[in-house]
Amino acid sequence: MFGLELRDLTKAYGDQLAADHVSLSIPHGAFVCFLGPSGCGKTTVLRMIAGLETPTSGAILLNGKDITGQPANSRQFGMVFQSLALFPHLSVGENIAFALRLRGEDPRRRKARVAELLELVRLPGLQGRAISQLSGGQRQRVAIARALAQEPPVFLLDEPFSALDAKLREEMQGELRALQRRLKITTILVTHDQREAMTMADTIVVMGEGRIQQHGPPVAIYRRPANRFVADFIGASNLLPVEILDGHTVRYGVTALRVGATCGVGGAQATLAIRPEDLILTRAARGEDNEMAGVISLVRDMGAYVEYRIDCQGQDILGVATPRDWIGANPGEIAHVRLPVESCQVLAR
Amino acid sequence: MTTADVAITSQASGTRRIGEPWVLAGLLTAPGLYIIIMAVVPAFLMVQLSLAHREVGGLWSPGFELTQYRQLATPLFARVMGFSLLLAVAGAAICVSLAFPAAYFITRMKRRAQVAWLVFLLGSLSLSEVLIVFAFQVLLSTSGTLAGALSAVGLLAPGASLYPNFPAVLSCLVYLLLPYVILYFYPALSQLDPEVEQAAATMGASRFSTFTSVVLPMMRGQILTGVLLVVIFTFGAYLTPLVLGRPPQWTVAIHISNAAMGAGNVPLAAAYAVAVVVFMVALLALTRLLSRRRGAEA
Structure with a gap:
């Protein structure tokens, strides 16, 4: 296979499994985001790919060749660390040229490559600048240029934007995506920021408890979460405890709800997942399927949208509406919420 | 905070x-x-x-004369200062070359091993300098363990002693100062971000080249201060060269003591001491100037 392949990659620290049989194929030139909460094993997997951790079992293949036993300095995958790990005793140019100098490249070629990379990350002419004289965003760009200097087969980034403020983070995310598209380099980014993963990745790999919970295109992950963990972690979800009645019906409290498809047999306990933006709120009952009455417990006008909570049979259901669709109801009033059949997904509890 | x-x-x-x-x-x-x-x-x-006037019988009276300072411009004093500096620089070079890698490897050990090493190093500091120097004397003497062992394997003539000489003085000073220097390097090295070394590895650097091209240059300031620390300590060494060295291996501290206690010339001893302080301040200023210049160049 042309690209990177992880086969049953496992990493154990004593009794603790940091990565548990992780298998994944990443085609050449793809942008993949490993997404998950702290301690889910995403950084461990990235570090195994870089060669900074030795897998307990499993294999890593690059373009079909097993590289599991290769140390990091032989793999030479460009990596941007969370702390950036720039060398403070070297100038910007010397940082970027570090790998090229180790490789014994001609000084003139080195100089030309540094200038080219600084141009690429939009920092032309800063070769001689000390690292301490750079802003946070500039340091980020230097770290990216340094990792790309050796023209790595795989580009790895470990939460590189976590220390930046929101505005700069968004700017850098856009720049990195554009750069990756231009260079067509296989890129793996580790993040716990869903927004970052959703906006940047071709493929999101959701990790939880050391395992891959789901992987696929961002929209597919969002619209069709594979399990309760993914539904809960990616975006906001209403997770209602239900009982399966038949192949297309579940019961929530006293209300029977029609769904696209169920999992499990009749009588089994399951979870119904529905996104807040899929709910339809009305003041009066319309007598349609999947409609429930509830008492509005909270309304928050966020400007761009209105967030509301409705107490339906003992559980708050979260919904969002655009200001144009907002029904103007207040907390304490009765409203009706409809769960469109096509938006309801039944997951194992 | x-x-x-x-x-x-x-x-x-x-x-x-x-x-x-x-x-x-x-x-x-x-x-x-x-x-x-x-x-x-x-x-x-x-x-x-x-600057006082020397009186007979080890006394002095207030005054302002440069008589004692004129005695500093003698070959003897220049030789003593030269030897003290040589001993200090050699001691510093050996101490730092041993202490820096030792501290580096200790910081890369597991926490429990690090604690054990730190306890051991701190424990070694509890031994009195007098005890250590005389232990070295016994160890290096004709009947000592080391001399005996070397004689037994034919590396030393029977009945020969490994002291008094320059290596004996130097090795004892290194032994005395090594724990201090390791403990001095330990905090700085333990705070070194491991990702910096890992970044070098991902760029193709071996462990050795990471150490020489990243760790050592990043710690240049600490290394320089460590060298100065040993130089200052060694320059003023008294007991070690007195017990384990011959008069040519005596440092300026012994000559100050001899001038004051032996010859009864306290103003000369004070002039020697002032000269040492001025020399040390000049050395510190020069080092600072050099490190600033190198910093500016970088």
Whole structure:
């Protein structure tokens, strides 16, 4: 296979499994985001790919060749660390040229490559600048240029934007995506920021408890979460405890709800997942399927949208509406919420 | 935590910040007075004494004469200063070359091993210098373990001793100072971000080239200070060269003592001491100048 392949990659620290049989194929030139909460094993997997951790079992293949036993300095995958790990005793140019100098490249070629990379990350002419004289965003760009200097087969980034403020983070995310598209380099980014993963990745790999919970295109992950963990972690979800009645019906409290498809047999306990933006709120009952009455417990006008909570049979259901669709109801009033059949997904509890 | 975050609470005035000038002045009074009484005043007295008139019988009377300073411009004093500097530089070179990698490897060990090493190093400091020097004397003497072992394998003539000589002085000074230097490097090296070394590895650097091209240059300031620390300690060494060396291996500290206690010329001893202080200050200034220049070039 042309690209990177992880086969049953496992990493154990004593009794603790940091990565548990992780298998994944990443085609050449793809942008993949490993997404998950702290301690889910995403950084461990990235570090195994870089060669900074030795897998307990499993294999890593690059373009079909097993590289599991290769140390990091032989793999030479460009990596941007969370702390950036720039060398403070070297100038910007010397940082970027570090790998090229180790490789014994001609000084003139080195100089030309540094200038080219600084141009690429939009920092032309800063070769001689000390690292301490750079802003946070500039340091980020230097770290990216340094990792790309050796023209790595795989580009790895470990939460590189976590220390930046929101505005700069968004700017850098856009720049990195554009750069990756231009260079067509296989890129793996580790993040716990869903927004970052959703906006940047071709493929999101959701990790939880050391395992891959789901992987696929961002929209597919969002619209069709594979399990309760993914539904809960990616975006906001209403997770209602239900009982399966038949192949297309579940019961929530006293209300029977029609769904696209169920999992499990009749009588089994399951979870119904529905996104807040899929709910339809009305003041009066319309007598349609999947409609429930509830008492509005909270309304928050966020400007761009209105967030509301409705107490339906003992559980708050979260919904969002655009200001144009907002029904103007207040907390304490009765409203009706409809769960469109096509938006309801039944997951194992 | 910044100093401004530290609050001192007193019943009378409530919460006061350390950053407030009068609080700072209050906190600095005791150490300030101590430094003035124990360092500045003796230094002033030493200068005054070096300019005093020497009387017979080890006495002196107040005055302002440069007689003793003229004696500094002799080949003997130049030789003593030269030897002291050689001993200090050699000691510093050996100590830092051994201590830096040792501290580096200790910081890369597991926490429990690190603690064990630190306890061992701190424990070794509890031994008295006198005890160590005389233990070295026994070890290196004709009947000592080391000399005996070397004689047994034919590397040393029977009945020969491994002291008094320059290597004996140097090795004992290195032994005395090594734990201090390792403990000095330990905090800085343990704070070195491991990702910096990992970044070098991902760029193709071996462990050795990471150490030489990343770790060592990043710690240049600490290494330089470590060298100065050993130079200052060794320059003033007294007991070790006295016990384990011959007169040619005596440092300036022994000559100061001999001038004051042996020859009864206290103003000359004071002039020697002033010369040593001036030399040390000049050395520190030069080092600082060099490190600044290198910093600016970088």
